[in-house]
Amino acid sequence: MKIRSLEDLEEIAHRGIQKIKGEKIRIAVGLGTCGIATGADYVYTYFENAIKDLTERVFLTKVGCFGYCSEEPLVKVTIPGKPLTILSKVNPEETEEILRAVLSGEIPDKKALCKIEEWNHITEYMVYGKGLANIPSYSDLPFFRGQLKLVLRNAGLINPEDLEEYIAIGGYKSLHKALNMKPEEVIEEVKRAGLRGRGGAGFPTGLKWEITAKNESDEKYVICNADEGDPGAYMNRNELESDPHAVIEGMIIGGYAIGAKEGIIYIRAEYPLAIKRIETAIKQAREYGLLGENIFGSNFSFDIKIVKGAGAFVCGEETAMIASIEGKTGRPRPRPPFPAEKGLWGKPTSINNVETWCNIPIILAMGGERFSKVGKENNAGTKVFSLVGEVKRIGLVEVPLGTKLKTIVHDIGGGSPSGLKVKAVQIGGPSGGCIPEEGFDTPIDYESLRDLGTIMGSGGMVVMSEKTSMVETALFFIGFTSEESCGKCTPCREGLKQMLHILHKILSRRGSEEDLKLLEELSMTIQTTSLCGLGKTAPNPVLTTLRYFREEYEGLINDGKD
Amino acid sequence: MVKIKINDQNLYAREGENILKLALKEGIDIPHLCYHEIFEEPYGACRLCIVEVIKDDERFITTSCTLQAQNGLEILTQSPEVVKHRKILLELYLAQAPNAENIKKLAEKYGIEKSRFPKRAFVTDHLNGKCILCGLCIRVCGEVMKAGVINYIGRGPSTKINTPFFEENPDCLGCLACVNICPTEAVSAEEVENRKILKSWSETKVKMKECKNCGSLFTTYPLWEKTKSLLMEMDTELEELCPNCKRELLIKKLTKNLPLPKPY
Numbered sequence: 125m126k127i128r129s130l131e132d133l134e135e136i137a138h139r140g141i142q143k144i145k146g147e148k149i150r151i152a153v154g155l156g157t158c159g160i161a162t163g164a165d166y167v168y169t170y171f172e173n174a175i176k177d178l179t180e181r182v183f184l185t186k187v188g189c190f191g192y193c194s195e196e197p198l199v200k201v202t203i204p205g206k207p208l209t210i211l212s213k214v215n216p217e218e219t220e221e222i223l224r225a226v227l228s229g230e231i232p233d234k235k236a237l238c239k240i241e242e243w244n245h246i247t248e249y250m251v252y253g254k255g256l257a258n259i260p261s262y263s264d265l266p267f268f269r270g271q272l273k274l275v276l277r278n279a280g281l282i283n284p285e286d287l288e289e290y291i292a293i294g295g296y297k298s299l300h301k302a303l304n305m306k307p308e309e310v311i312e313e314v315k316r317a318g319l320r321g322r323g324g325a326g327f328p329t330g331l332k333w334e335i336t337a338k339n340e341s342d343e344k345y346v347i348c349n350a351d352e353g354d355p356g357a358y359m360n361r362n363e364l365e366s367d368p369h370a371v372i373e374g375m376i377i378g379g380y381a382i383g384a385k386e387g388i389i390y391i392r393a394e395y396p397l398a399i400k401r402i403e404t405a406i407k408q409a410r411e412y413g414l415l416g417e418n419i420f421g422s423n424f425s426f427d428i429k430i431v432k433g434a435g436a437f438v439c440g441e442e443t444a445m446i447a448s449i450e451g452k453t454g455r456p457r458p459r460p461p462f463p464a465e466k467g468l469w470g471k472p473t474s475i476n477n478v479e480t481w482c483n484i485p486i487i488l489a490m491g492g493e494r495f496s497k498v499g500k501e502n503n504a505g506t507k508v509f510s511l512v513g514e515v516k517r518i519g520l521v522e523v524p525l526g527t528k529l530k531t532i533v534h535d536i537g538g539g540s541p542s543g544l545k546v547k548a549v550q551i552g553g554p555s556g557g558c559i560p561e562e563g564f565d566t567p568i569d570y571e572s573l574r575d576l577g578t579i580m581g582s583g584g585m586v587v588m589s590e591k592t593s594m595v596e597t598a599l600f601f602i603g604f605t606s607e608e609s610c611g612k613c614t615p616c617r618e619g620l621k622q623m624l625h626i627l628h629k630i631l632s633r634r635g636s637e638e639d640l641k642l643l644e645e646l647s648m649t650i651q652t653t654s655l656c657g658l659g660k661t662a663p664n665p666v667l668t669t670l671r672y673f674r675e676e677y678e679g680l681i682n683d684g685k686d
Numbered sequence: 687m688v689k690i691k692i693n694d695q696n697l698y699a700r701e702g703e704n705i706l707k708l709a710l711k712e713g714i715d716i717p718h719l720c721y722h723e724i725f726e727e728p729y730g731a732c733r734l735c736i737v738e739v740i741k742d743d744e745r746f747i748t749t750s751c752t753l754q755a756q757n758g759l760e761i762l763t764q765s766p767e768v769v770k771h772r773k774i775l776l777e778l779y780l781a782q783a784p785n786a787e788n789i790k791k792l793a794e795k796y797g798i799e800k801s802r803f804p805k806r807a808f809v810t811d812h813l814n815g816k817c818i819l820c821g822l823c824i825r826v827c828g829e830v831m832k833a834g835v836i837n838y839i840g841r842g843p844s845t846k847i848n849t850p851f852f853e854e855n856p857d858c859l860g861c862l863a864c865v866n867i868c869p870t871e872a873v874s875a876e877e878v879e880n881r882k883i884l885k886s887w888s889e890t891k892v893k894m895k896e897c898k899n900c901g902s903l904f905t906t907y908p909l910w911e912k913t914k915s916l917l918m919e920m921d922t923e924l925e926e927l928c929p930n931c932k933r934e935l936l937i938k939k940l941t942k943n944l945p946l947p948k949p950y
């Protein structure tokens with residue numbers, strides 16, 4: 125069926141609701157890459173076999189990742205009229221017992237992590253039911269208490285391979301709304317929201333769209349940057365795996381706003397599940413007429429295609445990405461001209477990060493004004509971080525911008541699991557830096573992080589304990605960027621190689637004060653003179669560790685002296 | 687026209703004019719290795735052409751080959767900040783291409799005698815320890831000659847330039863544009879018997895064309911093929927001659943039927 129109107133959308137929403145909270149018991153297994161890594165696919169298969177003769181009463185389905193990765197596999201059970209319950213660390217062997225309990229209207233307490241009585245999908249409000257007094261509420265768990273799920277509002281709750289479920293929670297209503305506005309009004313709304321790009325640099329999204337829209341051209345493009353390559357970061361993977369339609373909806377709205385008929389999702393080939401889900405979502409959106417000619421019966425037409433990256437980190441940089449899509453080697457070129465002026469095939473192009481696109485339907489649903497109130501002045505909205513490393517509770521954490529670092533590391537993450545002291549947090553991947561414990565009072569916003577010598581980056585957050593060597597950490601990141609440097613410009617290609625050499629020398633206790641000085645000088649030159657963001661930010665891990673943990677470098681140098 | 691200032695010099699420029707090009711025209715020396723005026727788009731790889739831009743209270747470093755003239759633009763080409771970074775870059779170049787005389791000279795000009803960075807271990811590579819990966823040879827071969835014989839191989843610190851699969855490339859025209867454009871004289875080629883050998887590019891061999899009349903090897907075969915002119919098509923006799931023999935034959939042909947000048 126082709127959706128032409130709001131009524132059509134509502135009809136499908138009705139079908140979707142039946143799956144989410146219908147008359148049957150719903151068992152939803154979290155099947156993101158993180159879940160699958162811990163055996164969730166076996167859990168799913170066991171359930172599948174066990175309910176073979178029970179399909180009249182039980183509806184088994186797949187959902188994405190709910191973010192609490194250290195508790196995977198997660199299974200969400202909804203008994204009609206009762207709260208949705210999340211069961212954690214479910215073994216395949218436990219499925220039968222769970223099923224038996226659930227069929228008799230019970231939830232096995234010892235497996236239950238928490239319950240959700242009602243849920244704000246932003247685009248829709250879902251009320252499940254009350255009861256199950258023994259099970260803690262979602263908002264009582266320390267991991268979830270400080271979080272605000274806007275981008276991840278659907279992740280782990282709906283089936284990402286079923287468009288009807290996305291529509292059931294208010295999906296594509298924002299698109300309908302946008303198509304009934306003028307393109308300029310849509311851009312105005314995004315500007316009012318104050319959304320800044322989530323790919324790292326934090327450029328105002330509305331402004332980028334406005335520039336792209338104003339550049340006259342018969343053809344324009346929007347690109348979704350899904351080349352996420354920072355070590356330790358997997359926000360975008362999860363967003364695509366768990367809620368692909370939110371990305372698609374955002375891109376259609378963006379295409380309409382700037383006057384593009386074609387969108388491209390550039391996704392790294394190392395994300396096979398995300399690719400599969402987004403391909404399925406595109407196919408379904410086409411079937412329902414949400415992609416293609418005359419969307420919602422309007423005269424706006426738009427389609428999306430997928431381009432797979434070939435494993436080069438630098439292709440996340442926008443000009444290298446454009447070259448790669450055009451079939452050339454992924455090497456950055458000087459800017460200006462910016463892609464908004466001369467992008468893909470020389471046409472005006474807006475490139476935005478996956479998470480930036482995810483925010484668009486939310487802004488349309490909430491209104492720019494209300495969205496701008498979330499977070500902090502000049503830093504509107506939330507940010508998803510992947511909290512990993514020496515921390516008790518691991519997973520994807522979404523917090524309003526301006527939240528303090530210690531809230532994430534200690535309150536949400538629960539500090540170090542081994543009882544060792546937390547020493548630092550590495551933010552922003554290879555382009556970012558290490559923030560020492562003394563800096564944990566800092567609010568997380570673009571400017572504060574920059575002042576600390578790091579960057580927001582795309583959201584990787586690696587916690588390190590006192591047993592981690594900061595010099596080795598710096599070496600790891602320089603090794604990464606040196607290997608991933610495209611090799612075009614000298615400071616990055618030759619400079620990082622020499623930095624690596626000096627770091628090795630220091631670590632093998634052959635370093636001197638002169639080496640330290642040279643390391644600093646070299647860092648400044650690479651930062652100042654490199655062509656693209658990779659080189660410009662690559663010295664950050666060294667510069668921040670030199671700034672906050674200089675004694676570790678000096679210790680190694682002095683060790684070598686005697 | 688817009689007004690700009692380079693060091694102490696006030697200049698007029700076309701809006702958007704390339705600052706490096708303008709400076710060079712005005713005799714202001716800005717070192718550069720990857721810029722060449724035959725290319726329209728700047729490449730931005732060598733980073734030696736950095737200058738300091740002064741804008742209101744702000745000062746920042748950028749490359750002059752990517753900078754465009756704007757009214758009121760003020761730049762310094764030798765500020766302490768610029769010189770500091772340029773020196774480090776030169777030290778990096780010295781380590782990368784220890785045999786490149788031009789680099790040594792440039793480094794000397796900046797008072798650098800020795801690089802603090804260790805030299806590359808192998809300097810007997812196919813580019814004689816002189817290549818600084820400026821990319822000019824690749825671009826001239828691909829964009830200007832449309833031959834595309836060589837390209838980058840690998841990335842990051844292991845980037846190399848050569849033919850695909852390090853094999854002789856039959857697409858080579860033997861034009862030696864790469865040899866001539868290279869700022870460090872890294873590319874080597876020689877003529878052996880009736881062939882040009884691009885030693886740097888996997889020993890790619892290109893056959894020479896022999897003059898039908900005098901027997902001299904006047905160009906390479908592919909170049910000859912490419913540059914056969916309309917004139918030669920009209921008169922195939924001219925086709926296989928070297929420029930000297932061609933000129934002679936042409937004169938002969940052109941004067942044959944002309945009436946001799948009348949004596950007065």
Ligand SMILES: Cc1cc2nc3c(=O)[nH]c(=O)nc-3n(C[C@H](O)[C@H](O)[C@H](O)COP(=O)(O)O)c2cc1C
Nearest residue numbers: 321322323349351352440441442476477480657658
């Ligand atoms: C080396 C390098 C890698 C990058 N990788 C990514 C990436 O994986 N994902 C991303 O969205 N942006 C990445 N960026 C930033 C993009 O160039 C671009 O700024 C971003 O996609 C713009 O989207 P936004 O405005 O929504 O943030 C990278 C930049 C550099 C220099």
Ligand code: SF4
Nearest residue numbers: 610612613616656659
């Ligand atoms: S900074 Fe590094 S990645 Fe960027 S263009 Fe230069 S060599 Fe390539």
Ligand code: SF4
Nearest residue numbers: 817818820821823868
């Ligand atoms: S061989 Fe010469 S022209 Fe080619 S990249 Fe190396 S230095 Fe540049």
Ligand code: FES
Nearest residue numbers: 720730732733751
């Ligand atoms: S001449 Fe400007 S970067 Fe090489």
